[in-house]
Each structure stands twice: as C-alpha cells, then as structure tokens.
Amino acid sequence: MSDIALRHRRGSFLLDAQFDLSDAHITALFGPSGAGKSTILAAIAGLLKPDFGHINICGETLLDTERGKFVSPVRRRIGIMFQDLRLFPHLTVEANLFYGWRRARPRPGRETAEQVVELLGLSPMLARRPRQLSGGERSRVALGRALLMGPRALLLDEPLASLDAARKAEILPYLEKVVRESRIPMIYVSHALDEIARLADRMVVLNGGRVQAEGSLFDVTARLDLFSAGHLIPGTVMRAAVLRHDETHELTEISLGAELLVVPRIARPPGAEIRIRIDAEDVMLSLTRLDTVSANNIVPCMVAGIRENGPHADVQLRLRDAQMVARITRRSLERLALREGIAVFAVIKSVTVGGRE
Amino acid sequence: MEGGILSPAELQALLLSLRVAIVAVVVDLPFAFCAALLLARGSFRGKWLVDGIIHLPLVLPPVALGYLLLILFGTRAPIGSFLLAWFGFRFVFSWTGAALASAILTFPFQVRAIRLSLEAQEVGLSEAAGTLGATPLDRLFSLHLPLALPGVVAGAITAFAACLGEFGAIITFVSNIPGETRTIPLAIYTAIQTPGGENAAARLAALSIALALTGLVLADIVTRRMRAAFR
Numbered sequence: 001m002s003d004i005a006l007r008h009r010r011g012s013f014l015l016d017a018q019f020d021l022s023d024a025h026i027t028a029l030f031g032p033s034g035a036g037k038s039t040i041l042a043a044i045a046g047l048l049k050p051d052f053g054h055i056n057i058c059g060e061t062l063l064d065t066e067r068g069k070f071v072s073p074v075r076r077r078i079g080i081m082f083q084d085l086r087l088f089p090h091l092t093v094e095a096n097l098f099y100g101w102r103r104a105r106p107r108p109g110r111e112t113a114e115q116v117v118e119l120l121g122l123s124p125m126l127a128r129r130p131r132q133l134s135g136g137e138r139s140r141v142a143l144g145r146a147l148l149m150g151p152r153a154l155l156l157d158e159p160l161a162s163l164d165a166a167r168k169a170e171i172l173p174y175l176e177k178v179v180r181e182s183r184i185p186m187i188y189v190s191h192a193l194d195e196i197a198r199l200a201d202r203m204v205v206l207n208g209g210r211v212q213a214e215g216s217l218f219d220v221t222a223r224l225d226l227f228s229a230g231h232l233i234p235g236t237v238m239r240a241a242v243l244r245h246d247e248t249h250e251l252t253e254i255s256l257g258a259e260l261l262v263v264p265r266i267a268r269p270p271g272a273e274i275r276i277r278i279d280a281e282d283v284m285l286s287l288t289r290l291d292t293v294s295a296n297n298i299v300p301c302m303v304a305g306i307r308e309n310g311p312h313a314d315v316q317l318r319l320r321d322a323q324m325v326a327r328i329t330r331r332s333l334e335r336l337a338l339r340e341g342i343a344v345f346a347v348i349k350s351v352t353v354g355g356r357e
Numbered sequence: 358m359e360g361g362i363l364s365p366a367e368l369q370a371l372l373l374s375l376r377v378a379i380v381a382v383v384v385d386l387p388f389a390f391c392a393a394l395l396l397a398r399g400s401f402r403g404k405w406l407v408d409g410i411i412h413l414p415l416v417l418p419p420v421a422l423g424y425l426l427l428i429l430f431g432t433r434a435p436i437g438s439f440l441l442a443w444f445g446f447r448f449v450f451s452w453t454g455a456a457l458a459s460a461i462l463t464f465p466f467q468v469r470a471i472r473l474s475l476e477a478q479e480v481g482l483s484e485a486a487g488t489l490g491a492t493p494l495d496r497l498f499s500l501h502l503p504l505a506l507p508g509v510v511a512g513a514i515t516a517f518a519a520c521l522g523e524f525g526a527i528i529t530f531v532s533n534i535p536g537e538t539r540t541i542p543l544a545i546y547t548a549i550q551t552p553g554g555e556n557a558a559a560r561l562a563a564l565s566i567a568l569a570l571t572g573l574v575l576a577d578i579v580t581r582r583m584r585a586a587f588r
Binding site for chain 2: 045046047073074075076077078079080082084086088089090099100103104105129145149
C-alpha cells in the first residue's frame, strides 16, 4: 500500500491533497489544469519539497516532513515519463534507454531490460538519436527509459497529450501492455476520460488543489456531483464480459451484469472481461419499453439521483449490477416527471469498448 | 612555405604565435568551464563582482595588463621572485609569459561562449537525469559537458584567433625577443620599424588576416554542425 499526503502553498495556490495508491494498479490523477496535478507529481519525484506531508511508496518512506525526512530525487527510484519526454539529444536511443538502468541499484537484470525493449518494439532503432525518431517512437523511448531504471513507482504525466489521434492509437497498446505486465503502482495524469477508461483502475479527481473524489474508476465516473461541477466529461465506465458473437450481423453480445448489450463485433473471445464506456449524452430515457425504436440496447433501470445543471439534468441510473448516468434536458425531466425511485428504460445509443480510439 | 613565401624569421614568428595561442587556449579551458558553470548555474552574493572581474580583460587596455603582470611576475616582484626561487621558472622574457598574457586577455571569450551554451540547456533534462539516478557530478559529465561542447569549441576557436592578434600586453610584459616572444604582431611591428621591411610586414599582415578568418569560419562551421547534431 502506498499513501500520499501533501500540503504546499505557492502564492495564492494551496495544495492540500491526500490519497492512496494501490500496488500494481494504475491510479488516474484527473482534474483541470491548475488543479495541482503537476505539483503532486513533482513532490513524489522529489523535484519539489512540499511544506508539509508524507509520501510512502510500497512501504518505503520517501518524505516525512514531521521527521525531517527527505530522500533526494537521485535515490528515490521513481520512474517518470515526462509530458515533454526530456530525452537526451546527444545520446543514442540505446544510451537513453539504459541511462537509468546503468545507475540503478538494484539494477534490473539484463534479460528483463531486453524484454522491455522488445515489449516496446524499440530494438530496430537503438542506434538512432532522438531527433531521428517519430513522435510516437520518442514517447516509447521515454516510457522505456523510465521502466528500465527498475522504478518503485511509475509516473506518467499526460503521456499522450502532445500526440495526434493517430499517434495516440499507436502508443495506447504499448501503454496497455506495460500496465498489464507491471507490478508497481502507477499514476497516470490526464484530462482525457477515454485514456483513463482504457488504462486506469482507480481515479483521484483533483480540483483547486483538493481531492474531490477518490475511488474505483467505476464508482467515480458514475458520481453526479463531479459531472455537474464540470470536471468530468460525462461518461460512465463499466465492467462487462463478452458473451457470444453474432457473425451474420457482425455484432458481439456482451453482458453488463444481468443485462445484455449489443455492440459492433469486437475481437475478443467469449468470456473475456472488457471495459465499456457509455457517455451520458448517448443515453435517452423512456417511461415505457420502446419496441419501435432503432436502438438495440434498452435496459430497465431505476432513477437513483438527479442533479440539475443549467439546461441539463444528469440522472443517475441504477441497473441490477451497475450504475450509469444519462444527461437529458431539464424540460424532459419535467415532462416525464422523473424523480428518485421510479423505474425507467435507458435507451443506449452508443457503447464504446475499451475507450474511444 | 619553406624557403618560398616566408623567411626563416617569419616562419619562426608563425610557429611561436601558434604555440602561444594553443597553450593559452588549452590552459584556459578548464578554468573557463568552471567560471562559466559558476555564472550560469550558481546563485550567490557578489556574483556581479565575479562576473565583472572575469570580463575585465575585455575593457582593460592590454598595455596596462602587461604592466600589471610585470609588477606581479617580474623577477624581483612578489610572485615572480617566488617562482624563480622555488621552481627556477620565470614568465618575463619567455614565451610562457606571452601565453599567460594571451590566456588572461582571451579568457572572457571562452567563458562567454561556454556560459551561453550552458544557459541554453533545459533544466528539465537535468531533472530527468536526476530522477534516473544521476548525481550532480555525474550529470556534469554525462549531460552538461557534452551538451555544452559546441560552445566549448566555438569559444576555444574564437579565443585562439584573438590570441594570434595579441600585441600590447606581450610587448610590455615579455618584450620583443626573436624566437622567444616575437609573435606575428610583434614581427609586423619590428618589420615596419626596420628600413626596407615593408614587404615582410605586408606578408605577415596577410598571414595573420588569413589565420583569423580561417579561425572564425571554422568556429562557425563546427558550431553549426554540432548544434544540428544535437537537435
């Protein structure tokens, strides 16, 4: 278990945040710019000395202001993939990758190191220099360099923010592989819910230097208060499983708890666990079961909460084994006379599997 | 060149000039790097004073510097007599004195070039190297020094070219001795003073202009190549 508590004032900005990281899991740090995400990362890496706080990573105390303990960044073994990558321009890809590995104590085995190089597909470019690489390749080198130092934790600072959609799609599978294979806590800073939906397990929502929500990705994304405050792009992430493929219609049936959903054919075998995201704006509500509508996915559920916000009303829906949110207009809310506890049918227009690409 | 364009005395002046310049530049380099590092990265009280002292030779009249060196390093002067008594070494009337004067006068050129290339380095790279386990000393050799190389080379070449033109400090400090302290500028001066020496003066002047130009062009090419390689 790792836990972090920080208090740091700079000018009028006060960071006062406390949250846990679970080992071998990836925690998304989510929030608007200026929420304090970078300050937290800098403090964990040791690049910033906070006024007060403590940082424990996997039982190792890296900072404890009460006891005057501050481990220097050189000896922290925190791997960072910087947003601006910070590759060394005068060194080859190989020298960049092994820069931390050479200095690491304990040093990961040569074989482990070569596996990482292989995993990230970097073998063909070892002799090149960073300027001779594409943007996506450079990102992979930065990720590899951080992994090869054998870090006790990995910090990913908006690793995809500077890439276009095509490059993002190129890097995401590598990130997913790393996430699957790593046994260390990771922090993923981002304000793109689709990336978080694909990669993270836990989520910490920051705003104005404070933690607004902390918990499993599935719980946090279904919370109405975060929606209305405008911090979350409205969308719920849920766990589902592949049931069977309908080859004639090129569709796949998936189960969301006791409910059955249909999505365009996906390349996963029956029984496979998948993650789906349903945007609140893609959910319509109906008081009766509609048979004369084109949508395939109509799910009975119960209104669990309503939050009105400008022209919108966000409606929290409880399914038998999951929850999600629908964003309708306030006028519809009044017309249908929706209130907590009544049964409705959710008409789901679109389901994104594994996040949007 | 032998027996052709240059007379033996002129060739001697050329070789002496090169020797003085090379020694001055090489001896300066480590000090210049440290001074540049101090000015680029250090923050301490009195930094403006250190900065001023390092750049003083740029505005100091060379003759005044030569005179100053003479009072310090003359054989009966405090430092000079000590060096002579303990090491049997003297700067005055020797080419080493010419190298010392040149080194002091061209020191700011090297410091400036190295400092600029250090200041141009992103702090982020150093931070990244730190999180990867590199200590400050390790970073100096694995990161800052290699990245500053274009500046080091450019500064060295500029200083070298400037050394070749040094006159006032040398003639004041170590006099004008053929084969020992008579570098090209001093040889030009001597030739002009000698009746019928106009041809020799012209040849030597052309030679020093060619050397200076070559140096500057070389500095430009080298830095451009290196900068391109590091991008």
